[in-house]
Amino acid sequence: MDVERLSLHTPDLVWRMLTFTIFSYLAYQVATTIYDVWFGPLSKFPGPKLWAASNLPLVCMLWRGQDTQAKHRLHTQYGPVVRVSPTEISYIDADTYANGLSGKNAWKEIYGHRLSGKRSFAKDRRLYAIPVNGTTSILSSDDASHSRQRRVLSHAFSDKALKEEEPLFKRWASLLVDKLDALSFTDAPIDLVAYYNFTTFDIMGELTFAESLHMLEGSEYSPWVATIFASIKSMTRLRAVRLIPGMTTLLNIFLTNAIRKKQVSHFKYSADRVDRRLETTPSKPDLWSFVLKKAGQEGGMSLSEMHSNSAMFMIAGTETTATLLSGLTYHLLRNPATTERLTRELRSAFITDKDITIEALQQLPYLSACIEEGMRLYPPVPTGLPRQTPKGGARICGEYIPEDITVSVSQWATYHSEANFYDAESFIPERWLEQDSRFENDNHAAFQPFSTGPRNCIGRNLAYHECRLLLTEVFWNFDLELMPESSKWTNQKVFSFWDKSPLWVKLRRVVR
Numbered sequence: 316m317d318v319e320r321l322s323l324h325t326p327d328l329v330w331r332m333l334t335f336t337i338f339s340y341l342a343y344q345v346a347t348t349i350y351d352v353w354f355g356p357l358s359k360f361p362g363p364k365l366w367a368a369s370n371l372p373l374v375c376m377l378w379r380g381q382d383t384q385a386k387h388r389l390h391t392q393y394g395p396v397v398r399v400s401p402t403e404i405s406y407i408d409a410d411t412y413a414n415g416l417s418g419k420n421a422w423k424e425i426y427g428h429r430l431s432g433k434r435s436f437a438k439d440r441r442l443y444a445i446p447v448n449g450t451t452s453i454l455s456s457d458d459a460s461h462s463r464q465r466r467v468l469s470h471a472f473s474d475k476a477l478k479e480e481e482p483l484f485k486r487w488a489s490l491l492v493d494k495l496d497a498l499s500f501t502d503a504p505i506d507l508v509a510y511y512n513f514t515t516f517d518i519m520g521e522l523t524f525a526e527s528l529h530m531l532e533g534s535e536y537s538p539w540v541a542t543i544f545a546s547i548k549s550m551t552r553l554r555a556v557r558l559i560p561g562m563t564t565l566l567n568i569f570l571t572n573a574i575r576k577k578q579v580s581h582f583k584y585s586a587d588r589v590d591r592r593l594e595t596t597p598s599k600p601d602l603w604s605f606v607l608k609k610a611g612q613e614g615g616m617s618l619s620e621m622h623s624n625s626a627m628f629m630i631a632g633t634e635t636t637a638t639l640l641s642g643l644t645y646h647l648l649r650n651p652a653t654t655e656r657l658t659r660e661l662r663s664a665f666i667t668d669k670d671i672t673i674e675a676l677q678q679l680p681y682l683s684a685c686i687e688e689g690m691r692l693y694p695p696v697p698t699g700l701p702r703q704t705p706k707g708g709a710r711i712c713g714e715y716i717p718e719d720i721t722v723s724v725s726q727w728a729t730y731h732s733e734a735n736f737y738d739a740e741s742f743i744p745e746r747w748l749e750q751d752s753r754f755e756n757d758n759h760a761a762f763q764p765f766s767t768g769p770r771n772c773i774g775r776n777l778a779y780h781e782c783r784l785l786l787t788e789v790f791w792n793f794d795l796e797l798m799p800e801s802s803k804w805t806n807q808k809v810f811s812f813w814d815k816s817p818l819w820v821k822l823r824r825v826v827r
Contacts, residue, residue, distance in 0.1 A: 362398035377555035380808025434705030506817035551810035635695035642693030648797035684744035699723025
């Protein structure tokens with residue numbers, strides 16, 4: 316009889332136990348969240364409580380391509396240090412913080428060289444993918460591997476080595492001018508974003524593989540590059556979803572075949588061209604000429620590392636430079652007086668195209684000022700570069716941060732902050748010439764478009780040389796007019812990179 320009574324009540328007992336377990340779990344999560352938001356070690360940092368309680372607001376912004384602008388709004392409201400998720404802090408590197416401390420520099424303290432035995436801040440692995448061959452590139456490697464690979468590559472990206480490639484740069488710049496010249500006679504608008512992309516990808520293709528992608532010659536994207544652009548948004552959204560606890564494993568299991576195939580296709584395209592390059596001896600040195608000098612030696616680069624780095628170069632060394640050129644061109648055309656001053660400097664400095672050299676371009680102050688202001692107002696990498704605090708935690712700008720907390724300097728928010736730059740929303744190259752008292756309090760230390768420290772961008776010299784030369788060739792040879800349909804061109808979303816629309820302009824060849 317007791318057995319029968321127990322069996323009759325078993326479903327009800329199980330249901331009660333299940334309900335109690337679920338309720339206890341939810342109560343624990345609510346209590347833990349309340350403690351973390353209002354009393355935990357990160358509760359001292361300002362920010363919206365909903366963002367501090369859950370990753371979902373940040374994930375939503377990343378998914379929609381609006382996190383860059385959202386962080387700018389949060390910093391405007393809450394100050395230079397903002398908590399943007401339960402485990403993430405964003406900085407804009409202003410010198411003076413709410414706690415009264417001054418002279419602190421978030422760039423140096425997060426990304427800088429480690430001193431006095433302090434641990435380095437590792438990259439947040441949720442947001443830095445390992446190449447499909449499982450071998451890290453200079454971008455995704457640990458500190459030891461990064462240092463070794465960087466030593467191998469540093470000679471190829473040195474100012475001296477790049478100046479020796481001047482004939483290559485000039486040849487592609489001349490072809491760009493020829494293509495734009497032919498189109499200028501049609502009186503039809505031209506998408507400069509496309510032509511800047513064609514040029515930078517072809518240049519990097521020749522530097523990396525000793526062969527171009529033939530995009531500028533054909534005036535159209537290669538299927539490979541089109542695939543790269545198409546996959547960037549999907550990969551950014553996948554990385555956003557990984558910020559939800561427990562989702563990384565599920566995504567690794569259910570990662571869609573289409574996205575995986577695009578990753579493999581991009582990697583194979585690069586790897587195949589590296590293999591083909593290694594079977595030849597170019598008549599002139601290229602990037603791999605320096606790499607191969609160390610191949611097979613201690614500290615040299617393995618073949619799989621060459622494959623991983625080539626795939627990385629074809630994105631990091633191309634799209635970003637084209638983005639800078641596109642954004643700078645847009646802001647120049649929106650500011651006619653600035654354009655007039657720049658073209659006057661360029662056209663008075665060079666009588667013929669042969670006079671335009673890398674060395675001569677480095678001597679033009681207003682050109683340099685325009686490039687700096689272009690990167691400030693429209694940084695090619697507008698997001699923060701996420702790092703994680705080391706074991707035992709660390710102090711940033713005078714405040715202790717526990718271990719395994721994601722921290723970054725948000726570039727867009729930093730450069731558009733009135734705390735760092737006077738009249739921050741305006742395009743004013745004069746702020747970089749040190750001749751205008753309006754900008755004497757500008758915080759130039761906060762401006763680090765190539766990052767800082769041991770992992771700063773190795774392609775900095777390449778980016779400056781390409782940008783100076785290509786921008787000069789365009790504005791020395793043509794008068795440009797921005798089309799009405801591109802008048803609000805910078806109203807863009809961000810999926811790791813800017814989701815750029817066409818930049819429509821009309822060109823008129825300068826008669827000499």
